[in-house]
Amino acid sequence: xxxxxxxxxxxxxxxDKDADFSAxxxxxxxxxxxxxxxxxxxxxxxxxxxxxxxxxxxxxxxxVRDREALDGYVRRIMVNENNSLWRRAWKRxxxxxxxxxxxxxxxxxxxxxxxxxxxxxxxxxxxxxSVIVLRYYEQLSEAEIAETLGISVGTxxxxxxxxxxxxxxxxxxxxxxxxxxxxxSGDAR
Amino acid sequence: xxxxxLEDQVHDALRRTADPLHRTPFTVGDVRTRARRIQRRRAAxxxxxxxxxxxxxxxxxxxxxxxxxxxxxxxxxxxxxPRLTGPILVDPxxxxxxxxxxxxxxxxxxxxxxxxxGTVDLPRAYDSLTPYLDGWVAVAxxxxxxxxxxxxDDLRVVGDPVPTGGLVVSxxxxxxxxxxxxxxxxxxxxxPVAGGTEPDTTPLAPGPxxxxxxxxxxxxxxxxxxxxxDEAGEVTTYVVGDGAADELxxxxxxxxxxxxTGTLAxxxxxxxxxxxxxxxxxxGQAGTRTWETCDHTLDSFSPDGRHIVGFAPDSDGYGSPTVxxxxxxxxxxxxxxxxxxxxxxxxxxxxxxxxxxxxxAVLTLLTGDERFVVRLGVDGSVQRVGGATSxxxxxxxxxEVR
Numbered sequence: 001x002x003x004x005x006x007x008x009x010x011x012x013x014x015x016d017k018d019a020d021f022s023a024x025x026x027x028x029x030x031x032x033x034x035x036x037x038x039x040x041x042x043x044x045x046x047x048x049x050x051x052x053x054x055x056x057x058x059x060x061x062x063x064v065r066d067r068e069a070l071d072g073y074v075r076r077i078m079v080n081e082n083n084s085l086w087r088r089a090w091k092r093x094x095x096x097x098x099x100x101x102x103x104x105x106x107x108x109x110x111x112x113x114x115x116x117x118x119x120x121x122x123x124x125x126x127x128x129x130s131v132i133v134l135r136y137y138e139q140l141s142e143a144e145i146a147e148t149l150g151i152s153v154g155t156x157x158x159x160x161x162x163x164x165x166x167x168x169x170x171x172x173x174x175x176x177x178x179x180x181x182x183x184x185s186g187d188a189r
Numbered sequence: 190x191x192x193x194x195l196e197d198q199v200h201d202a203l204r205r206t207a208d209p210l211h212r213t214p215f216t217v218g219d220v221r222t223r224a225r226r227i228q229r230r231r232a233a234x235x236x237x238x239x240x241x242x243x244x245x246x247x248x249x250x251x252x253x254x255x256x257x258x259x260x261x262x263x264x265x266x267x268x269x270x271p272r273l274t275g276p277i278l279v280d281p282x283x284x285x286x287x288x289x290x291x292x293x294x295x296x297x298x299x300x301x302x303x304x305x306x307g308t309v310d311l312p313r314a315y316d317s318l319t320p321y322l323d324g325w326v327a328v329a330x331x332x333x334x335x336x337x338x339x340x341x342d343d344l345r346v347v348g349d350p351v352p353t354g355g356l357v358v359s360x361x362x363x364x365x366x367x368x369x370x371x372x373x374x375x376x377x378x379x380x381p382v383a384g385g386t387e388p389d390t391t392p393l394a395p396g397p398x399x400x401x402x403x404x405x406x407x408x409x410x411x412x413x414x415x416x417x418x419d420e421a422g423e424v425t426t427y428v429v430g431d432g433a434a435d436e437l438x439x440x441x442x443x444x445x446x447x448x449x450t451g452t453l454a455x456x457x458x459x460x461x462x463x464x465x466x467x468x469x470x471x472x473g474q475a476g477t478r479t480w481e482t483c484d485h486t487l488d489s490f491s492p493d494g495r496h497i498v499g500f501a502p503d504s505d506g507y508g509s510p511t512v513x514x515x516x517x518x519x520x521x522x523x524x525x526x527x528x529x530x531x532x533x534x535x536x537x538x539x540x541x542x543x544x545x546x547x548x549x550a551v552l553t554l555l556t557g558d559e560r561f562v563v564r565l566g567v568d569g570s571v572q573r574v575g576g577a578t579s580x581x582x583x584x585x586x587x588x589e590v591r
Contacts, residue, residue: 018217021217021220022217025215025217025220026213029212029213029214029215030210030211030212030213033210033212033213033214034207034208034210035207037206037207037210038203038206038207043212047214047215050214050215051214051215051219051220051223052223052227054215054220054223055220055221055223055224055226055227056224056227058220058221058224059224059227115202115206116202117198117199117202118202118203118205118206121199121202121203132199132203133203136196136199136200136203137200137203137204137207139200150555150557151557152557155557164195164196164199167195167199168195
């Protein structure tokens, strides 16, 4: 069937769709941009992620029956895009040349900025970083993260565990009083 | 000393980073524009530089089996395969396992080419790689920017890399074609893989490097189909041969071609909510449409040109939940496959297809966080390729020849 169906009905549906979508964008763009930024680590990529996710949502708008699930749909697309193969490869190369913060010289966290930990989060592999952002910023449950990422709850747990271990390994001692830096005598390892 | 648990500190750090951001960079118009581009890209998965995982590779050396080896039986004597009713669930975990496929595979996480003859460690990751002269010609992809490199038999780069839109290889593996940008214009280069004669170079009208020309495939032994993108994203399809480039109407954008039948497949229409694809005759200059479908996004033709792969038109970022093998003459589905998976898992075919002979498509698929390579037959058969493994979690991508 290749007939062209361009009538008032289609036009009205398009207008309704645009109005609904516009309302959703207005309500959620700021919040979802923050998630995009935490996933991407820079504004250009964050904008790219979010615009791409909004565009795919727009294309799928009529098929997304559960309006409560829209944020999850957008998050899933952003995470997937950010983790996509070449973007990941590029990030890996980028990080291989990064100079990581000197943990010994930045041994304070209570500076009111959280910048040190954020810089460490940025060095995590994308999947681990996604789990960290969804868990500790979006505060999703492990099951919700599993659904968003399309992986098992067990994988979410293992990714989160690895991510936190990675952060502990890099973080200054004072950032993790309960981490493995300390033995019974309180000596740093 | 901070006595707050690390998890809470991470939460605080993320909040302090993100909460001050009050950005709303897009309008609905911006999003609609992006959506339009996505629609086109979905229908042209072969051409999109954004689809950077795309890779083209052909066997190493003349002794190897081609990735799209044709049968010796002329298509005209074959009867169409009967339509198989209902989608066939593809569960790679329970599928019959075969050791290998003749379709070369590229390891996404490692710079390696895997073939039935062995593994080749590459100097870097390439999108496209094919034997050329005594060495190779390859396309590297850096965030969507493609460059063409010629490598010697020790995999050392010979000469300077040049901007390219990609490369394609003829079905018989005897010819390679690519586009390159030089002196203010794009040109199409066609060359015998084994050398012996000078490459045939056809310059196109001058244009910016940022408006690329991407090869789609061979239309005959001497003709190459290319898509030329303008800076507004509009696409014009050309048939390049005998030193001339002739515009071919009929498609908004070509995605594949068949030298066996002289036909092209591509996008025919898009209205954001849906996209339609079709097949046109490439042997005339009118671009006469043979058939059209709004149920599938068309991908590569089988080597004999009798079949063509169709994905779901609404594939998302993970890929397509279904794949169909269509009769290339009529557009009728011969067999439909659906990837098995729970509702809570991602389950999708990657939009990459190779052909293992005329009747078996080779694809990668994702279920949950596992990736598999499968062979899907026109007869409905499903096999998992068990012998090829990647060095990391990103899996392998099917190498293909269009």
